[in-house]
Amino acid sequence: MTTFVLDATTRSAEHEGKGASRRLRREAKIPAIIYGGDKEPLSVSLELRQVVKALESEAFFTSDVTVKVDGQDHTVRIQALQRHPAKNTPMHADFVRVG
16 A cells, blocks of 8 residues: 655745745645644645555545645545646645544
């Protein structure tokens, strides 16, 4: 079984919204959110290159993924992935906590 590990950084409240997401995408990053469980939702940004590499494997959609955020590991599964309609590049990801 393949293990997927993604590095992420947290996004503060002032770095959310349409304009901030567009700036992130210009920097080759993807806005994402981690939610579920008994913890508060966590807004993060992921490296586009890492996500595209993980998407090459179909197991990514059914496997547990480890997202490393500021020294903490979050075990998640992908819930939704939005892609650009013409380019097919990832634009936003939703992850749900496992366990």
